[in-house]
Amino acid sequence: MPFREDFLWGGATAANQLEGAYNEDGRGLANVDLCPIGDLRLSVISGRKKMLEFEDDEFYPAKGAIDHYHRYKEDIALFAEMGFKVYRFSIAWTRIYPNGDDKEPNEEGLKFYENIIDECLKYGIEPLITITHFDFPMHLAKEYGGWRNRKVIDFYENLVRTLFTRYKGKVKYWLTFNEINVILAAPFMGAGLYFEDGEDIEKVQYQAIHHELVASAKATKILREIDPDAKVGCMLAAGSYYPLTSNPEDVFEALKANRMSYFFVDVQSRGYYPSYKLAELKRKNILPDITEDDKKLLKENTVDFISFSYYSSRCISKDSRAEQTASNLLKTVKNPYLKDTEWGWAIDPLGFRITLNEIYDRYQKPLFVVENGLGAVDTPDENGYVEDDYRIDYLREHIQNMKDAVEIDGVDLLGYTTWGPIDLVSASTGEMKKRYGFIYVDRDNYGNGTLKRTKKKSFDWYKKVIESNGEDLS
Numbered sequence: 124m125p126f127r128e129d130f131l132w133g134g135a136t137a138a139n140q141l142e143g144a145y146n147e148d149g150r151g152l153a154n155v156d157l158c159p160i161g162d163l164r165l166s167v168i169s170g171r172k173k174m175l176e177f178e179d180d181e182f183y184p185a186k187g188a189i190d191h192y193h194r195y196k197e198d199i200a201l202f203a204e205m206g207f208k209v210y211r212f213s214i215a216w217t218r219i220y221p222n223g224d225d226k227e228p229n230e231e232g233l234k235f236y237e238n239i240i241d242e243c244l245k246y247g248i249e250p251l252i253t254i255t256h257f258d259f260p261m262h263l264a265k266e267y268g269g270w271r272n273r274k275v276i277d278f279y280e281n282l283v284r285t286l287f288t289r290y291k292g293k294v295k296y297w298l299t300f301n302e303i304n305v306i307l308a309a310p311f312m313g314a315g316l317y318f319e320d321g322e323d324i325e326k327v328q329y330q331a332i333h334h335e336l337v338a339s340a341k342a343t344k345i346l347r348e349i350d351p352d353a354k355v356g357c358m359l360a361a362g363s364y365y366p367l368t369s370n371p372e373d374v375f376e377a378l379k380a381n382r383m384s385y386f387f388v389d390v391q392s393r394g395y396y397p398s399y400k401l402a403e404l405k406r407k408n409i410l411p412d413i414t415e416d417d418k419k420l421l422k423e424n425t426v427d428f429i430s431f432s433y434y435s436s437r438c439i440s441k442d443s444r445a446e447q448t449a450s451n452l453l454k455t456v457k458n459p460y461l462k463d464t465e466w467g468w469a470i471d472p473l474g475f476r477i478t479l480n481e482i483y484d485r486y487q488k489p490l491f492v493v494e495n496g497l498g499a500v501d502t503p504d505e506n507g508y509v510e511d512d513y514r515i516d517y518l519r520e521h522i523q524n525m526k527d528a529v530e531i532d533g534v535d536l537l538g539y540t541t542w543g544p545i546d547l548v549s550a551s552t553g554e555m556k557k558r559y560g561f562i563y564v565d566r567d568n569y570g571n572g573t574l575k576r577t578k579k580k581s582f583d584w585y586k587k588v589i590e591s592n593g594e595d596l597s
């Protein structure tokens with residue numbers, strides 16, 4: 124059997140993309156609430172355009188999302204029906220600490236996630252919690268400048284201490300930051316950062332990154348004190364970079380591009396800044412303020428496992444004229460050997476196996492695939508049913524390659540959660556139209572629809588995959 128007996132099959136979501144109820148039960152305002160759908164989204168999430176309040180003529184999809192806040196029981200029951208062994212979800216920081224720097228946590232927020240955890244446990248589903256999935260309190264963004272400010276580490280520490288204490292014994296797997304490298308492409312969405320004219324953006328980013336890395340190590344330390352049986356992982360937006368040609372110049376570009384991402388895991392898994400990054404930061408004169416205590420903390424508190432998202436491989440060339448396409452918030456050169464999704468993301472199942480191997484070779488720690496899936500337009504019939512064979516095909520080929528990575532290549536893999544088992548708001552575009560789910564949600568890009576949940580064809584397919592522990596992919 125390629126997959127271990129306790130292999131964790133399931134699905135993954137993020138608070139801001141499905142909960143809605145953005146101002147209910149004491150929740151404070153977050154950066155993710157202020158990311159509109161449409162033309163402005165990219166400049167807002169990248170921190171180039173400041174949007175610190177709601178603007179009248181914009182639509183903000185996170186406000187209502189798919190109303191999971193009020194429907195979580197129905198949604199988790201459907202996950203249980205598919206046979207989920209694990210459900211990955213995230214905490215909205217502002218449900219727990221509405222401003223981020225509050226002295227006391229908000230009991231209603233803590234209760235909400237406790238209910239979700241208990242609902243999962245009722246069905247024998249393991250909760251896997253992302254502490255922050257792009258969520259950041261707006262109060263901390265405005266008053267403290269986001270993660271660029273060292274004090275934010277203390278506020279994060281309060282958050283994790285509260286969560287670990289409250290949910291001790293119930294949650295075995297924690298992730299500190301979702302796709303920590305996304306801060307490079309989307310610093311407002313990823314870290315509550317926006318910039319003033321003339322600011323050295325890269326310098327601010329690396330100071331903020333350093334604070335997140337220290338906060339992640341602190342969280343690891345605290346978890347080991349509070350709940351030594353629980354495990355902590357880092358989380359990377361992965362997808363290996365290929366050189367567009369065998370020209371050594373392209374090969375070197377690919378090496379550098381891969382290091383841009385692996386740098387984060389190098390620190391979180393090995394416990395120190397790699398020499399290539401220190402050299403680069405010194406050369407650019409943007410070395411963050413790194414204290415001796417920080418170094419000690421990083422060294423002593425490395426992660427137990429490495430989790431990542433994989434949607435596509437990436438490609439790079441020295442030639443600036445090479446055609447570009449999108450890939451999970453990052454621009455990449457178009458790979459002539461691969462077909463793209465409707466949103467231009469390359470479809471590369473073998474790239475998944477390559478990425479799994481590359482990461483395992485580099486770190487030799489258990490891996491956890493916490494996101495993978497196909498964002499596509501679904502057209503329901505008159506009963507709301509979607510025949511999503513294209514999604515089944517995508518997942519089948521990816522799971523087959525994951526199986527090969529485990530069975531043939533010997534990668535140690537803990538589990539696999541598909542992205543968005545239920546349709547939810549897209550992070551990069553804010554659309555509902557870009558759907559990943561096994562469950563269709565009747566809601567359009569602008570919040571119209573009944574929110575009714577309907578199983579798609581892929582629902583029964585994934586159920587069978589889980590039942591057979593990945594043996595039956597037909």
Ligand code: BG6
Nearest residue numbers: 137302451498548549550551552
């Ligand atoms: C990852 C994120 O980047 O990819 C998710 O962790 C996101 O939040 C997912 O939704 C898919 O991207 P998108 O842009 O299609 O929603």
